[in-house]
Amino acid sequence: MRALRRVPLPAYALLVIVILYLPLVLVVINAFNKDVLLTHWGGFTSRWVSQAWNSGRVRHDFLTSGIIAVASAAISLAIAIPAGLWGRRVSPRARRVLDATTYMRIVLPEIVAALGLLIFFRRLNLPLGTAAVIIGHVVFNSAYVTVIIQARLATLTTVLEDAAADLGARPWRVFQRVTFPFLLPAVLVGGMVAFTFSFDDVITSSFLGGNSVETLPMLIFGLARFRVDPEVNAIGAGLMVITLTALALTLVVAGGRVSGSLLLRTRDGRASG
C-alpha cells in the first residue's frame, strides 16, 4: 500500500490543491463578468474590479481586517504557547481542565459567544470597537492555536530540555534555544490559522464592532443582500490576490534565511524511534 502511495502521492497532492483553487478561479472570472445576475458569461468588463480597487472603503476595510487578524493571531499565540507548555507538566486532572476550557471555546456557536460578549460588554459599559473585536476573536482563536501547539508538543519528550537545564541553561534560554525551535512549525501554522479565521470572520466582528469597525467580510455579507453579484466577487477575489502577492514577495525576500538556520536546529531534535 505504501509503495502504491509513494508513486501517485505528488500527483494526488497537486490534484487536491488544484481542486482547492477551482472555486477561486470561478470567483476571479465572475469578477470580470458583465452579467450582473451571473447566470452566464455576459462579456468582459473591468468596471467592478476597478471600482473595488479605487474604493477607499474597500481599502480601509481591508486594512482593518488585516490589523485585527494580525493582533488576534499574535495574542492567541501568546496565550496558547504558555498554556501548552503548562499542560505538559501538570497532573492529568489539571490538564483535563485546560482541555475542557479549550474545547468549550471551539464548540460554542459563534453567534452565542458573540452575543454573550456583547451583553457582557454593554452591562459593564465597556466600549465596543476594534479592541473588543480582537478580544472576541482571541477567545476562539487561542483555543485553536492551543490544540495545534499541543499536537506538536505531544510529539516531543522533555529529554532535551531537561538535559539543557541540567547543563546549566536558564529557563528562558532553554525555551529560546530548545523548546521554541521545536515549536516553530506549530507556531507558524497556529498563527496562520488564527489569522485566517480572524480575517474571514463576520459574526463576532459585527456584534462587537459597535459603529466603528467595518471589516471586509462584513461589507461583503452586507452587499450580498439578494444576490452574489460581480461586485462582490471582485472584492472577494481582490482580497485574495493582494494577500497572495504580498506573501509571495515576503517569502522571496525573508523566507530563505529564516528557514535555513532553523533547518539545522530541527534536524537535531527529530524523533528516532
Place this chain on the structure above:
Amino acid sequence: MDRIQDLGPAPGLTRRQLVARGGYAALAAGGLAGLVGCGSSAKAPASAQVESIAGTLNYFTYPGWIGKHEYAGFEKLHPQVKIKEIAYNGSSTRGLAVLVRENPSAYDFLGAVGLAAVPTLTAAPSLVAKLDWAKIPNIANIPQRFRTEFPIGVPTDYGKVGFAYRKDLMPERPTSWAELWALAPRYSGKIIFLDAMEDTMGNALKMLGYSGNSTVPSQITAAKNKLLEIKPHLQAILSMDVAKPITKGTAVMTMDYDFDIAAAQAQEPNIVWVAPKEGLMAYLEGQVAVATSKHLAAIESFMNFNLEPQNYADFVDTTGTAYLMPAASPLIKKSISDNPVLAFTPDVLARVEFEKSLGAATGLWTTAWSEFQAA
C-alpha cells in the same frame, strides 16, 4: 450595481469625481429645494434650520442601500454634516433591532427597518424618535397606504412576494397559489421556494384564506401542513440568487420578490410574473430615527432629501428595489420603471398584505417553519 459607498469623502475618489457627483446631485436637489422652499415659506427662516444641522450622522443600514450620489449630494448642501454608513450585514430586520437595542447611542438613524422590528424598537423605553413631519414635506410623495402601514418613520422600499413561471417550459398558465400547489407534482424537482419565513408561510396562509400575519395556532399549523405537502417537490429553498435557476431553465416555477423577477426578465423574457388571486405578502421597509440621537434636525433633513424624486430615483436605480413613489417613475431608469411587475396597479396593491410583527406568536411561527425545514 456600483453600490460601494465610501464612508464620507474617500481618498479613492478624485476631487474632480467628487465635485462632479456632488454638483450633479446639488443641481437636481437645488432645483427641487427651491420648489420646496417656496411651499414652506411660512415656516422658520431657512438659514436658521440649516444652522442647527451639524455633526456626524451614524446611519445603520445595509451597505450601499442608498443612491450612489446621495451622501455626497447631501454633504455638499450641508457641509457641516457628515454621514457615516455603518454596515448591517445580517439577513433579518429583527437582527438589526437586537443590535440597536443593545447599543442605541451608537446609531443616529436606521435604514431598511422592516415592520417586524417595530415592537422591539418601540417597546419601553422606545428607541424611535418622534419625527417632525413639517420638516419632511416630501413625504407627500409617498402614497398614503405606505405611510399608514409604516408609522414609525419614512417608508423607502418594499417587495411583494409572488411567483413566476417559464411560459416556454410549461403549457399551463397558473394565476393563484392553489394552482401552483396543484402543479407541483407534475414539475417535481423544478420548483424553488423563498427562504423567508414571513413571506413563504404568510403566502401559504393567504392561500388558505387566512391573514398572512395570523397568530391563530390552528391556522399556522394548517399553513405548515400545506408547506410540508409541497416540500417533496421543491428543488431548493433559497434566500439568495433565487431567480437564478428559473433564468437558467433548471427550474420552471419559483416564489420570489417582484424586483428580483423583474431583473431576471431582462435576461429571460419568457419568465412570467404572477400576483396570485388569493393575495400576496410584501415586506415594507423604511428609515427610522433613533430616540437617543442628538441630530434629529439633520436626520429629518436627510430623510426629506432622500424623498426628493430625483434622489429617490437614484436610490432605486442603485439598488434595483421595488419603489413606492409614483412621482419618481419618470426619473427612474426605463428597465425598472417600464416593467409592469413593479407598477402601481391598484388591484394588485389591494391584494398585498404587509408582513407585520407577530409578537408572542413568533415562537409558534419559527417552530412551524423549523419543522418545515427539517422535513
Place this chain on the structure above:
Amino acid sequence: MERVSGSLTRPHPGAPPPSRTPLGPRRQSRLKRVGRFGARHGLSVPAFGWTALFFIAPLVILVVYSFGQINFFTLQLHWGWTTENYSQIGQSLYRDAIARSLGLSFAATGSCLVVGYPLAYWISRQPPRRQRLWLLVLIIPFWSSFLVRTYAIGSLLANGGPLESALHTTGLLSGPLNVQYSSLAVGIGIVYSYLPLMVLPLYVALERLDPLLDQSASDLGARPWRVFWRVRLPLSAPGIIAGCILVGIPASGEYVIPTILGGGKTLMYGNLVSTQFLEVGNFPFGSALAVTLMAGVTVFALVARRFSRSAEEIT
C-alpha cells in the same frame, strides 16, 4: 521567568528551590508555597485569565438566561428559574436536528482525514522551505470571503454549470449532473472548508517523524501497508486527534454551508440556535440550546482526548 525554573528542570513536584529571602520562617514558607504555585501555574494564567474573563463570564450570563424567560419586545429578561427551555429540547424536532448535525460532523471529520492525510504527509516530506510555501498555498484560498467561496462551489456544481459542461464535453456524463442542493454538495463544501483544519495539525505532527523510520521498518521486512499501519499511523496520532477535534467540533455547529449548498432543505442544530438568537430574539431558549450542544460535545471530546493520551504514551 525565574520562577518557571521549578517546573522546567524538575518534573517531580514538591522539590523546593533553596530560599534566600531574609523573612521569618512562617512568612518564608507561605511565600514559598505561593511562589511554588506561581512557578508551576504561572504559564496558565494568560489562558485561564482570558477564558475566565471573556468566555466564562459571558457564558455564565447566558446560562443564567437559559433558566429565564424573555420578553420578546423589550428583550428584557424575566428571572424565572425555569427549566422549561431545557425540557423543550427533548422534542423530536431538536433531537433530530442534533443527530443530523452530529452525523454531518462525523462524516466531515472522516472525509477530511482520508483526503487530508496524504496531503499533509506529502507536505511534511518536502524540503523545509517548500513546506512553508505549500502550507501558504493551502491556506491562501481561505483569505477570500467565505460567502463568495461557498457560492462559487455551488455554481461549479450546479446543473448547467462548468463541471457539468466539462463532464459532457469529455463524454463522462450525459444528462443533468444533479449534484446541486444535495447532501453530496454539502459534503463537498464541508470537506473543502475544513480541509486546512485537518491538514495543518497533521502536518505539525508528521513533520517530526523521521523518514528513516519507514526505511528501518521495511528493512526489517515489514510490507508497506504494515509499515503505515503499525509505525506511521500511531506516531502521527496526536496530529490525527488534533485534526479531528478542530474539524469535528466546529462542524457540529455548522449550518451556513448546508443552507447554501444544500438548498436550505435540511435543518441543522446551528440553524436552530441562530434563529432563536437573531430571528426570535429568544436568548434564553437559544442559550439552552447552545449549552446543551456544548456540554455534549465537550464531554465527547474529553473522552476522545483520553484515547489520545494512551496513543501519546507510545512516543
